[in-house]
Amino acid sequence: NAGVTQTPKFQVLKTGQSMTLQCAQDMNHEYMSWYRQDPGMGLRLIHYSVGAGITDQGEVPNGYNVSRSTTEDFPLRLLSAAPSQTSVYFCASSGGEAPTEGEQFFGPGTRLTVL
Amino acid sequence: SQKIEQNSEALNIQEGKTATLTCNYTNYSPAYLQWYRQDPGRGPVFLLLIRENEKEKRKERLKVTFDTTLKQSLFHITASQPADSATYLCALPYSSASKIIFGSGTRLSIRP
Numbered sequence: 001n002a003g004v005t006q007t008p009k010f011q012v013l014k015t016g017q018s019m020t021l022q023c024a025q026d027m028n029h030e031y032m033s034w035y036r037q038d039p040g041m042g043l044r045l046i047h048y049s050v051g052a053g054i055t056d057q058g059e060v061p062n063g064y065n066v067s068r069s070t071t072e073d074f075p076l077r078l079l080s081a082a083p084s085q086t087s088v089y090f091c092a093s094s095g096g097e098a099p100t101e102g103e104q105f106f107g108p109g110t111r112l113t114v115l
Numbered sequence: 116s117q118k119i120e121q122n123s124e125a126l127n128i129q130e131g132k133t134a135t136l137t138c139n140y141t142n143y144s145p146a147y148l149q150w151y152r153q154d155p156g157r158g159p160v161f162l163l164l165i166r167e168n169e170k171e172k173r174k175e176r177l178k179v180t181f182d183t184t185l186k187q188s189l190f191h192i193t194a195s196q197p198a199d200s201a202t203y204l205c206a207l208p209y210s211s212a213s214k215i216i217f218g219s220g221t222r223l224s225i226r227p
Contacts, residue, residue, distance in 0.1 A: 031213040033213075033215065035217070040219060041219060042121075042217050042219030042220050043204065044217075045214065056214070059216065094212070094213075102147065102206075104161060106159050107158055109157070
């Protein structure tokens with residue numbers, strides 16, 4: 001199992017550009033989430049999904065879109081990048097069932113810089 | 116909204132001592148609470164989950180307590196080692212198991 005994979009590892013954008021951060025998991029997990037991590041802010045939830053076709057907003061959803069067309073993939077789209085979106089982005093997945101409900105498996109992260 | 120607070124300052128302790136990290140939360144009564152470890156440049160790794168009806172849970176040198184009255188969890192590492200140096204994050208489900216939110220983490224440094 002590859003677990004949770006994310007691409008790209010690094011990305012530099014100019015203000016106003018759009019891009020998609022890719023996330024895939026091969027553990028057949030129902031739940032997937034996107035977080036951003038800024039210095040001193042911990043992980044903040046952007047969007048999450050409870051299954052294919054179902055997504056919902058997290059704590060900081062503005063400026064981001066998601067879709068979940070398959071169980072495996074959960075891409076995050078930045079529509080018009082802003083410097084405030086400079087951050088490290090983590091994708092996570094979980095199986096959602098006891099006894100390990102909510103135990104999240106994280107990808108290696110994407111480091112995004114917006115100039 | 117839910118708020119999770121962890122020691123914002125780094126914790127520096129001597130090797131062999133017990134490290135104790137605190138996680139406080141407000142405005143919610145989670146069914147469980149989790150602890151993760153994060154090393155620089157990497158994603159968090161799950162360590163332990165403790166449920167609301169469990170007072171204490173242990174895993175090797177790790178011990179977690181959960182006081183739902185105080186709305187607090189304590190995370191202990193006994194016989195600490197330099198390899199335990201990392202940032203430790205607490206997390207809990209906000210309204211459902213699919214929506215997990217995190218504290219800001221506490222950086223722990225163990226000096227030889």
